[in-house]
Amino acid sequence: MKRLFRRQTEKAGLPPGSLVYTGYKSAEKVKIKLIRYNESDYSEYDIENVGELESFKNTEGIKWVNITGLHQVDIFESFEKMFGIHLLTLEDVLNVNQRPKFDDYDNYLFVVLRMLSFNKGTNEIDNEQLSLIVTKEFVFTFQEKEGDVLDNLRNRIKNNKNRIRRLGTDYLAYSIIDTVIDHYFYLLEQIGEKIEALEEKMVKEPEDGNVEEIHKLKTNLILVRKSSWPVREMVDNILQSESELLSDATYNYYRDVYDHVIQIIDIIETYREMVAAVMDIYLSSLSNRMNQVMKVLTIIATIFIPLTFIAGIYGMNFRYMPELEHPYGYPIVLFVMLVIGLFMLYYFRKKRWL
Amino acid sequence: MKRLFRRQTEKAGLPPGSLVYTGYKSAEKVKIKLIRYNESDYSEYDIENVGELESFKNTEGIKWVNITGLHQVDIFESFEKMFGIHLLTLEDVLNVNQRPKFDDYDNYLFVVLRMLSFNKGTNEIDNEQLSLIVTKEFVFTFQEKEGDVLDNLRNRIKNNKNRIRRLGTDYLAYSIIDTVIDHYFYLLEQIGEKIEALEEKMVKEPEDGNVEEIHKLKTNLILVRKSSWPVREMVDNILQSESELLSDATYNYYRDVYDHVIQIIDIIETYREMVAAVMDIYLSSLSNRMNQVMKVLTIIATIFIPLTFIAGIYGMNFRYMPELEHPYGYPIVLFVMLVIGLFMLYYFRKKRWL
Amino acid sequence: MKRLFRRQTEKAGLPPGSLVYTGYKSAEKVKIKLIRYNESDYSEYDIENVGELESFKNTEGIKWVNITGLHQVDIFESFEKMFGIHLLTLEDVLNVNQRPKFDDYDNYLFVVLRMLSFNKGTNEIDNEQLSLIVTKEFVFTFQEKEGDVLDNLRNRIKNNKNRIRRLGTDYLAYSIIDTVIDHYFYLLEQIGEKIEALEEKMVKEPEDGNVEEIHKLKTNLILVRKSSWPVREMVDNILQSESELLSDATYNYYRDVYDHVIQIIDIIETYREMVAAVMDIYLSSLSNRMNQVMKVLTIIATIFIPLTFIAGIYGMNFRYMPELEHPYGYPIVLFVMLVIGLFMLYYFRKKRWL
Amino acid sequence: MKRLFRRQTEKAGLPPGSLVYTGYKSAEKVKIKLIRYNESDYSEYDIENVGELESFKNTEGIKWVNITGLHQVDIFESFEKMFGIHLLTLEDVLNVNQRPKFDDYDNYLFVVLRMLSFNKGTNEIDNEQLSLIVTKEFVFTFQEKEGDVLDNLRNRIKNNKNRIRRLGTDYLAYSIIDTVIDHYFYLLEQIGEKIEALEEKMVKEPEDGNVEEIHKLKTNLILVRKSSWPVREMVDNILQSESELLSDATYNYYRDVYDHVIQIIDIIETYREMVAAVMDIYLSSLSNRMNQVMKVLTIIATIFIPLTFIAGIYGMNFRYMPELEHPYGYPIVLFVMLVIGLFMLYYFRKKRWL
């Protein structure tokens, strides 16, 4: 099983606000991409040096800065000075085992999300932290590894000149959150299909490998649940926030996200019940099969053990055994055996064992 | 099992407000039926072209427009212009996997319901989304497929000149919601009868096919539950809404619906307990049967194995075995065997195995 | 099992306020009994015709009208005109599958209760709806069948000149509710005794019939629970009601009923846990018995199968088997068999199987 | 099992405020003990006649009146006149199956507690009702049987001149409640020790008697839980009460009791989980033992059944069986049997059955 919670030990005992990256170390360079757009223009930049970001301050348009790779801790220290981001926030960005949350600072909003995606290589769920910092003119997104579920969104910004190009950073933040959450539906759909496949198979012919499959489904559901339950609270906090960074225009959109999260939680709970029901089928089918095996054994043994006993009797070497001398002794015994066997079969049929 | 949640993947990544139909595609034409009535008059119209609806605006009477078939997305776009329906609402109408909800827009009310009916052909529960848009003079109902549970209601409107013909769109909306919810009682009754039949059968003679039946009942209950739990919240929201579209006169009727939903939830929870209890009976009867099989095997084996052993001893070919020469050796051995067998039977009777 | 929920289907699709009786039809005539009393006088009347009730209006004293039998629907229609009872109330009176509730109309109070009593004939719980309508001078009680738990109360009114004869209809209503609820204690006591009897039997010698008994206890508890949970909410609503029909003097008495209901719910939950515990004992005793059976089989088989094998060897007909010729071959083999048998017994004793 | 709920049937149908004792009848005389103390003096009185209590009214000092035995109902009727105790209160005092509660009357406070103590004779938990009536100068305690957990407290009052001798009836009431509740810790400790002992035994060698022990622990926990859950609410009500009979000085002490009750509930819930865990161990160990038994049977049977078959073949009496004539036939067959047996053993070892 992929580990649900990664090492946090190295952090214990350090003062709060210490910037320590708790994810997988990587040798690759941190990549910083900046997208700048307004209603009419759109441009992309590859930032080599964090310092370059400063020159974009107070320029026109919405700036979306995506930082991939969190292992170069020194890069993040400059955010405090350049954009007034609190050290506690940066600590949370780097501590990639956070549960989803929303913090409202005066000059910026901070959102933590879990980005779940199905990794077809390992056949497991990739579970990455996506942190957002939303200021008046910037949206910063932080992720650990290359590759995310946001490419559709990027294309929409690039090709589409309507709503998203007109509205502010709060709408961009909404779009990112919504896209990440929408991807949960995709994951749940795949889990749902597996549950249904398993269900069908189970009813027909249960196999030993099924426990593992059920267990994997359970663990995946635990993971998605762990990632989406706190999102409900988080979006609720956004809806109740009175930050100036959130315009009235986006309120309805965040309410829509809220609806989606409720629906996701709903589906998860239903799936959990269904997995439990599948487990029940599995267990009762195990008992059933055992019954089946026992019956076969019992039928065979119960028919032949008495017959073998009779054969054993006439195999004894006593000198005086009158039946042995009888000319029809052998056929009579065979006939008696046949009768006993048939009676047994009749008895089992009556008991509905056959 | 019929799928609980249908594909939603195609929607992921699209901007909010995109009209995408997520249900089963159909080649049939979308059917639009309009019923117009007031206290004295009643008339029905088949609308060929959506545009015709515009001519009914600001005419006398309550207009109930029923749209069957949601696959022609372009039809719905005209609702935005003609009646001022928000794109997010229309998106929800077309996304037919919504959980029940109530949204209060300024100029209209939006209600989503699950219409459940027992399909006698497939022996399964049909689960269709019914969306209502209620304006001052129109009630729009949207459904995916032909056939619904509302025919009684239509007849009542047609033949009956009392209350329903006097009151407004809010009462019509109430009548539709009430009829859909009332149909849940019918479904639950059928489920309840199956539970009781299964219960009785289970106590008498449990069979292997029963797990599947129990499982199907469970899944059906999950479906009805999923459809009715959110209705409680929905009706509560209606009761607390201060929309001008809801008159005081209908308040008591919505409270009545609320009572019904509570009762439905009550019944579902009771049925869930009963199904769990039936499962318990099933499992313990499995164990019981296994016990039975084991006992038969044990009784037979325990009686005959020692006897066969004795027969085996006197079947040995040693040259010097004095018993074999004894003139009464054979009857004595037979008698000893009889005694052992009877003692075994006595022992099993004492142990209450017989 | 007696059906928990009776047919409600016939009602689906009818307009609200339709008077339809949903209980068991009966050919007997509806019986109307009126008791009139005040501090000094007491008299009983058998009412033949509903219309007669009108003449009691505005006469002195508290009037308790008990209607037995609900199948003559036309009788109830006159209540609307005579006493100003809302059609929705009368609909609820006739729809005898209501859950307990309290409705506060301006001119009267409406209470629905479940009257549970142990039917010694069928050995099942009779579950009847008792509806109360309380006006300033009347208390109407409606029940389906002859026979109730209120005879003690009637005698108290008849023979006792203190409190109940001095106070108003609200106190009479309280007395009726209290008596019905108090009867639940009696039922629970009987259930409790059965649980304890079963518990004791189970620990000593579990039998196959027990599952049915446990199941019946469970179903009975579900029924009592379904009937008493909503009563808590109902009494709470009465306590918080500001109706003029409820005097301050009876407030403490209703609080007392509330205490009783809480206690009943408490007992039910405890019983549910105890029944679950008894089921656990049953299941583990099943496993235990299976273990016992298996051990006997294993001991017998494990001792005699090897011995039989040895006997089989010396039963072979090879020409050259030196042991067979040996003068002490037979006793030596018997001795070896004895040693093997004793060793097996020692082994089983060590394993604590004997 | 000791009955959790005693007969209440005799009460059903009686008017509220009827004094009926629902506990065990006893022939002994009711004992009334009075302790009077203030900061300087302390004296004890045995009251023969209830009427004598009146003479203590309006005398100096705190008076603690302990009444043992509730079967002489007439005694209690005089409390109404002498001290203005409401009949409903006295009814609750005599109805000894109350759940813990706190009622605030104007001139007195009424508290019901369950006094639990471990009866070493019967090895069961004694469950007695202790009712307190607290007025400005009196504390009345009512108990059914001789013997309680309050002797330590009595000694403290007698020998100790500090706090308890200085403060009022509310502090005395607190001390009584606190002592009763503290005794629950003692009970829980004994239950806890049994759980741990059982746990250890279970892991080492599970036995058949264990189910009964687990069941008894469960029932005891249900009893303690039933007695302490309502205490939390009761103490909470005391803390929120604005009765003049409660001085500010004792507020902190009642808060302390609240803390204790929370801790007791905590421990109970933990114990319930532990008992459930022990049950799980028991059940899985049953399965495990069955596996063990089955393996032994299977190993023996699987090794010897084929060998016995071979022996059976060469025990056949066909005239033409060339192997039988072969001079090395016998040793060859023995060798083949040995090889088969060893192969079987190897197979079982590989399967880790040995």
Next chain:
Amino acid sequence: MKRLFRRQTEKAGLPPGSLVYTGYKSAEKVKIKLIRYNESDYSEYDIENVGELESFKNTEGIKWVNITGLHQVDIFESFEKMFGIHLLTLEDVLNVNQRPKFDDYDNYLFVVLRMLSFNKGTNEIDNEQLSLIVTKEFVFTFQEKEGDVLDNLRNRIKNNKNRIRRLGTDYLAYSIIDTVIDHYFYLLEQIGEKIEALEEKMVKEPEDGNVEEIHKLKTNLILVRKSSWPVREMVDNILQSESELLSDATYNYYRDVYDHVIQIIDIIETYREMVAAVMDIYLSSLSNRMNQVMKVLTIIATIFIPLTFIAGIYGMNFRYMPELEHPYGYPIVLFVMLVIGLFMLYYFRKKRWL
């Protein structure tokens, strides 16, 4: 299992505020260590006599007094006089079985925590109470035994001149609480690793010892849960406290602790589910193995029992058995046996038992 709750019996019946130590008695001397620091200075003192503490009152700097060992009760009595600590507080310090709580007295704050650490010697979790008393210039910490998780914190104070050296006792208290809570992550990580190891092992090859391991994990989770659930409430109380001893500057830090506690509770609940899932795997694998064993037995028995019967027949000693005389009797019988055996194998393969 290490006992979850230690003896509290000795306390029952004593007056509140009695100082009684309920932990393990020790012969060692109580150790008192004082650390005094401000932004510029840092010094450590070993206090021999409690009285010496008085001389530090009203001196400059934050004083952290750590008391190790609680068995010398007289030492604690002087705290009442010297620092105005309430006797009830000191009673709680010595009663080392408290659940975590926060009490706000006027002149000081009182915090109880459970300090959990993994004892590598006994392979169990050490569960010690850490009490904090926070005044304007002192932080007192009380622990039972030498050794704690706070050494990192001490080093930080010693070597680090930033934040912690500048802020007050409330920040020091926060740092201690945070460090203790952070250690729970470490514990959970170790538990998590064990769960995953067990999970993997279980899927591959379940063994008998696993129940004990699962049981131990469960018990450990119960312990951590018991220790951290009340912390949530405790920190919440701190956040809502309006004590002057808590400066605004530390509010955010306590909110951070709250986040951590929520995350810990989250992880615990997830682990509990995972342990339950592992138990499920274990139980179903037990059943599976039993099935396996049964199948082997059944296959062997079902093949050879009929064959042995045939051999038995031709081992009978009847004088007239024509087959025995037949020259090809023996090979024909062998061939028939082979056919029966092969048919059986084919049957089992078809049934998928092989």
